[in-house]
Amino acid sequence: MTALEDQPLGGLKLPRHRRSRDGQASVTLRLDGENWQLRLLSYLDGTLWAEGLPPSEAQLYATGEGLGHLDLALAELEPSALGWPVGPFHDWDLTAYRTLAERPEIGGLQHEMREQMAACIDFVRAREHELSIQLIHNDANDYNLFLDSPTSEHPSGLIDFGDACHAFTVIELAVAAVYLTDRSPDRLEALKQLTLGYHSIRPLSRVELECLPRLILLRILLSRMNYLKAAAAGQDAPYIAISQVQILRQWRLFTTLGPELIAEELIALCHPVSMLALLNERREWLAKRGVLDVLGDDRYTALSPSRTFGVPMAGVEGQIATGETFIAQRDLVLRNNVRVTRVDQRDDRLLIGLQDHHLGRLSLILRSADPSAPLPRAELSMEGFSLSLAAGQAITLTCLWGEGDIGGLRMCTSLDAEEWQAVAAVYLDPDLALGRGNVYGGRNGIATLLHARRQLLSPTLSHAYQHPLKIVRGDMAYLIAEDGRRYLDMVNNVCHVGHANPRVVAAGSRQMAELNTNTRYLHDTIVTYSERLLATLPGHLEVVFLVNSGSEANDLAMRLARNYTGRHDLAVLEHAYHGHLSSLIDISPYKHDGPGGQGTPEHVVKLPFPDTYRGRHRGEGADELYLAEALETLSQAREQPAAFYVESFAGVGGQWIWPGTYLEGVTRHLQARGTLYIADEVQVGFGRAGSSFWAFDQYDVTPDIVTLGKPIGNGHPIAAVVTTRAVAEAFRTGMEYFNTFSGNPVSCAIALAVLDEIESRDLQHHARTLGDSLKGRLEALAERFPRVGQVRGRGLFLGVEIIEGPSLAPDTTTAKRICHYLRLNGVLLSTDGPDDNVLKIKPPMVIQSKDIEAFLTLLEASFSLYCH
Incomplete structure (x- = not known):
């Protein structure tokens, strides 16, 4: 690839050819009667992507930019620029996607994999005439990309053009997405950042974005088939085997969400349209026709989409456990009870999603399969889906129920945080579509609020997290965001006896209704x-x-x-x-x-x-x-x-x-x-x-x-x-x-209620017993993970120092990534210290042991990702 050696490529370095004495990039060597092409390449120093920390959003975006620059440069080259023949198709050439189903390894794939393969092949085949073709690297995986250091935010180099081929340009991004997003705590967000970075340099068409998730799935299946081929031949292929765990993890994500949903979100990201205009259009249509029974009744129950914390269910002893499996304690029937009656007889399909807000309310999400078509009138009631369980029987919740056979509708349950983000970004919230406003979020969305803060408030006012939360309610040890998601608060030492503590709220309300004045009376x-x-x-x-x-x-x-x-x-x-x-x-x-x-x-x-x-x-x-x-x-x-x-x-x-x-x-x-x-x-x-x-x-x-x-x-x-x-x-x-204002009756009544809560709940003793246990568990984790340093503090005031290893140098980047991972999974944590590398743990004093267990489970998971 001598033609690329002097190109900037957005900071992405490639190995340089060491030329022969006569200036050639390769020489012919004859061994045992055969001619061999010999090339000598420079060594790229750095850390393999696979050996660095799980990638940050900035790192993924920068890598997308680098690949975009690479493909712009490659587009100017003829296939012969490689210096070796391109084609016929090799095992890793996805341009041969149409013949995948003819390979003998197809029999080793599960039935659902074969079905998905057929669907993806058909989809891409129908659009391939709209896809650009050029020379691509075709193997930007986590063992070919380099970083300057394990904590670097930018890729520094790329090696191995051995799988380069003349193919659809978007395959470059599809291959990278399979391998580079897997270790991210939010893989969907990782795909979005990688795609946005690429799109910012080498723009992607709507058709390319539609095909991208299908090509990702086909690359996953191609890797699986090549693994099966090597295994059948008795070959030791560690470079294939090493990726099979991540391949199957990626398969689950991309099939759970579905390529349609992922494609729609990527299109909305790269080619944004006005959601407000769409909402106004649908409000106008709905105002003329009306919609009945939009599931606003608190009596109804849905399975929880949260894999982090259990949510009590009516008629069920116990809770949905962490994870995605529910064990019935006794014989019962769970009903999500959705019945849809199509009033307008139309051909266009309508999709439905149910979101459990953890507060006894369901959101119904309506979206026509045809974005340009108006929503048909639908009459909804709570009957239809049901599930009978025997005592001790386990069920695994799924993302989408039904195949659209009931009035063209599907029901959405048990979404991971990253999965729900995708659904919420594409399916309209019916409260908005009906002009009712978001029940939890108030009048302004996050983007509107950020803009208003910048215009109206001090520029020195900061907010937590790169993607800030809009918090609209509190519930003891939890904070609740505008989308209804509950976050365990591990850092708020202000609401000492719990957010919206009933005793404190009642005391303040009662005194405010009677008298509030100053201390001169x-x-x-x-x-x-x-x-x-x-x-x-x-x-x-x-x-x-x-x-x-x-x-x-x-x-x-x-x-x-x-x-x-x-x-x-x-x-x-x-x-x-x-x-x-x-x-x-x-x-x-x-x-x-x-x-x-x-x-x-x-x-x-x-x-x-x-x-x-x-x-x-x-x-x-x-x-x-x-x-x-x-x-x-x-x-x-x-x-x-x-x-x-x-x-x-x-x-x-x-x-x-x-x-x-x-x-x-x-x-x-x-x-x-x-x-x-x-x-x-x-x-x-x-x-x-x-x-x-x-x-x-x-x-x-x-x-x-x-x-x-x-x-x-x-x-x-x-x-x-x-x-x-x-x-x-x-x-x-x-x-x-x-x-x-000091010493006014309302303030004093509230402060008295706080003392009452501390004494009646014996919160000092609670802090000691829970804190001692938590500190011991944290110290045990510190023994296992070299980047977890000193654990210190007392009671429910604890700190965990995150370090680079034996040098004890502060590792601020890792500490921030841990907090980001926890936020994505429903826990709010923050950092402190002169180097901002200390995890500070100061939850409301009413936090319970089950909350601590959930926190420790997620903290251990984050340590496993970042602290080896």
Whole structure:
């Protein structure tokens, strides 16, 4: 392929020919009476795609771009440019697809494979005259593509033109799709990114996109047949055998979804049309005719499409288990009960899908098989599909029920996340088509909301995940997105006693209906709450200031400390975060040492962060070395600090409990010199530590001031500062401290309900027992996976460090990929730490053991993908 050696190819390198002395790319060598063509190629360094991390969306897109550049270059060449004959057809030449059914290996394929082959052959044959033909590489698999490193986002090289052929151009992409998308946590999204990248360089026609999933299936079957051929001949063909597991996995995905659905989504992706126009057209049609019984009744039951978490079913003991198999506990009949009566006698077919929203509601999805045809009027009721089960009998749920024989309809159940995404992207939601609006999503879709946020809100406002979620409801340990999907929340330490906790909601609603005013009027709730709060704290802390946020609490604590001591300077730890006010950015190295920050101000003394795992000092005795450094730093300070701010457990620092005697040593040194110790419990208070109600109780020192926030109101804006009588009295300078909203009756009623929930559910003990078990299980996983580093924390405040291996270098990319994998599978997790490589685990305190089991199952699966 000397003609390609100097082409850019979007950064994709090819081996270069080493020429003979007379400048030839190949020489003829005669051995044992035969002539052999000898070529010498340069060595491409790097990591095989198959040995890198599972590909990210960016990596797949970039690879699609590279293949697009390659095919544009190859299109300019004649087949003879290869330097060897092209044809007759070889075993890997998919251009010979029409003769696949004639090969003897066809008998080794399952019946459904043979049927699918025939359908795909017929489909492509009818359109082959519209497909472009050129020279293609034909083998862009995961053992021919290279990366610069295991974590690289861009392909660096491609080898092996041995299977190159003159074929349909789109076969290039079909071959790549079979092998490059398999290890992705969302294979459908992987195919979309690979296709989009390719399309951005070498545009794909609608016909090519229609044929692409059929050609993918034919390539899968071709690989299977070549494997069977080698096995029958007794040949050892590891290069074929190694791919058979992924081949069969890909077969399941592409046949479960069906090539029609995949093709429609790819076409919509590459050749977008206005869904709004389509909806308006169908609304207009429906307004004239009307549709009856659109399955809005909560009494009806469907099998769950979720493979992650079970959903209770009426009349069934137990739940649908994780996975796709359901075991009947007793004799019963499950009915999805869909009956369709065609009112308009038309020839066009109508497809139906049912989505279980986990909330007792079904969405009916209507779509004409002919996109240009209006929807026929259909009368729907809940009868038709049923399944009888005997006790102990297992069934495996399927994606599509029926063959369209009932009024041309099929019913859709048991979809993986990636499968449902495809269905939802192609089939119209009837709520939208009927003009009712999305019951869960409100008036704006994600794209509309993102645009509005950019136009209306601060440009510094970020969102979680590359593809953000629109969350519309909460349910204790779960968040529910606009499409009705439930996500287990493993990272929200604000809704301490659960999202939409009924007791908290009722308390706030009741008080709001009675009275909400300020503290200049007397009311019982502020006094009652303050008494309850002080009862949980050490006796020397006697005075409560109520405010509206953790940032307000830390700012007020600063005023109290400076007023009491008459000093100005403050001491903090590296990587600390204490709030977003200007005064607090000064004492938050996480902010002022980060992007957009201006460094540590002169009045702030920054003490070393005692990282005994990856820091300067490690292992036994490291805490004492860090303590010595801290005391040396303090000895160089321009004055004794007014206060020493400490997060009782480090949050953005990476989920740390302060090691050894480090905190006690620094605090005693400072308190002995008149500095006040401020314990920042904004993240970790109210029993999360498990072994104590307040995290500062883990250490043998007592604070002078405690600041509280986040969990105190379960998401309602309330916070507090608690201090000694002496500090509070010194603040009485003649200047009134009044805060309009702080301590109002509604906020206090909500905070009281939070305390009631913690006590009545014994959530501190719950955090200890569940947290101890979870930490032990995480430590066991860390023993098995070399990229999983230290597990640390206490109670339901845990961190897992993701590293590159024995060097302990932080692996931020892998940590992000783990979170993305979990999000795709229904769990929300996030990262923290100075290098953003620590998985932070801080779920609502009401999380149950079954939720933890589901989380661990998925976390282990993600470790298996990314952490070897």
